[in-house]
Amino acid sequence: QSALTQPASVSGSPGQSITFSCTGTSSDVGGYDYVSWYQQHQGKAPKLMIHSVSNRPSGVSDRFSGSKSGNTASLTISGLQAEDEADYYCSAYSDSSTLVVFGTGTKVTVL
Amino acid sequence: QVHLVESGGGAVRPGGSLRLSCAASGFAFSDFPMHWVRQAPGKGLEWVAFIRFDGVNTFYADSVRGRFTISRDNSKNTLYLQMNSLRPDDTSLYYCAKDLGGGYPQFDSWGQGTLVAVSS
Numbered sequence: 022q023s024a025l026t027q028p029a030s031v032s033g034s035p036g037q038s039i040t041f042s043c044t045g046t047s048s049d050v051g052g053y054d055y056v057s058w059y060q061q062h063q064g065k066a067p068k069l070m071i072h073s074v075s076n077r078p079s080g081v082s083d084r085f086s087g088s089k090s091g092n093t094a095s096l097t098i099s100g101l102q103a104e105d106e107a108d109y110y111c112s113a114y115s116d117s118s119t120l121v122v123f124g125t126g127t128k129v130t131v132l
Numbered sequence: 133q134v135h136l137v138e139s140g141g142g143a144v145r146p147g148g149s150l151r152l153s154c155a156a157s158g159f160a161f162s163d164f165p166m167h168w169v170r171q172a173p174g175k176g177l178e179w180v181a182f183i184r185f186d187g188v189n190t191f192y193a194d195s196v197r198g199r200f201t202i203s204r205d206n207s208k209n210t211l212y213l214q215m216n217s218l219r220p221d222d223t224s225l226y227y228c229a230k231d232l233g234g235g236y237p238q239f240d241s242w243g244q245g246t247l248v249a250v251s252s
Contacts, residue, residue, distance in 0.1 A: 024176065055236040059177070066242040067169075067177065072232055078240060110177050114236040120191045121167075121179035121237045 025050065025111055025124035032130040033101045040097040043111035043124045051092035055114035058087055058096045062107045070109075071096065098129070106131045134158045134241040136228050141246030148218050152246055154211040154228030159241075162186075162206035165231035167239060168213045170224035170248075180226070181213065182237060196222075218250045 026044040033039040043050065043058075050056055054074045059067035069078055071087035074094060084099045094113070098105055111124035140152040152168070168180040181202040182191040190202050201214040211228050225247050229239035 053236065055234075055238060057232075057238040059239070061177075066227060066244050067239070068242070069232075069238070069240045072238045072240070073234065112177070112179070112238070114238075119179065119193050120182050123169075123177045123179060126176040 023122075025113060025122055027109075027111060027124040027127045029125070030128045030130065032132055033098075034132045035101055035103065037101050038097060038099045039101060039129065040095050041109070041127050041129075043094040043096070043113075045092050045094075045113055045122065047092060048117050049113040049115040049122050050089065050094050050111075052116060053114050054089070056087070056089060056094040057112050058085075058094075059110045059112070060105075060107045061110065067110065101131055103131050105129060134230060136230065136241060136243035138226060138228050138243045138246035141226065141248045143249045143251065144218055146219055146250055146252055148250070149214070149216045150218065150248060152213040152215065152226055152228075152248075154213075154243055156209045156211065156228075156230070159230070161204075161209040164233050165237070166202075166204060166211045167229045167231060167237065168202060168211075169227045169229050169239070169242075170222075171227070171245075172221075172224045178224070179237075182231075183211070215248070218248075220250050220252075222248060223250045224248060 058071040075087045225245040230241040232238040
């Protein structure tokens with residue numbers, strides 16, 4: 022089972038919006054609405070930002086939003102802030118031999 | 133407030149064994165599935181294993197199936213990962229993660245991780 026494909030890096034200026042993708046197959050991203058997104062600051066544990074494609078857990082800023090079209094999920098960060106600089110990983114339920122597949126990770130840089 | 137604390141990591145020779153533990157608090161441990169996820173130094177996240185809330189069902193990544201065993205003791209609010217036949221590519225920070233509980237694997241709380249280093 023291959024990892025989900027994410028762009029290696031994305032950057033933006035404070036206040037801007039950025040969107041980046043997470044591409045899988047019909048066995049994972051495209052087949053089920055169980056895509057989640059995690060933020061990981063350097064040296065810290067991951068934090069759930071979005072679950073079930075587009076749902077924000079309590080306490081997560083509404084500047085974060087998720088969506089999906091076909092085999093590709095996307096995370097949008099609006100009103101980019103310095104604190105958003107981190108690595109972001111998507112994950113999805115998979116009906117293949119592995120239960121869960123993670124994305125390759127996207128490093129977000131705030132210019 | 134959910135609190136997950138991993139322990140048991142360390143340095144081990146190839147072919148050796150380790151048992152990781154994850155002490156859980158702040159939620160009804162016995163009601164939720166749990167997972168182990170690992171991250172090799174400088175690399176991305178890799179899901180390792182899942183266990184149902186009652187311990188009846190388990191699933192493993194292809195890379196660890198047959199070598200690792202996930203288990204739990206709901207009376208002690210503790211999750212375990214028994215790792216045998218360790219290989220250098222098992223070197224990682226191992227996180228325990230609480231499942232969201234929606235029927236499909238999504239992780240809403242994570243510990244800080246315990247480091248496993250496999251080297252001769």
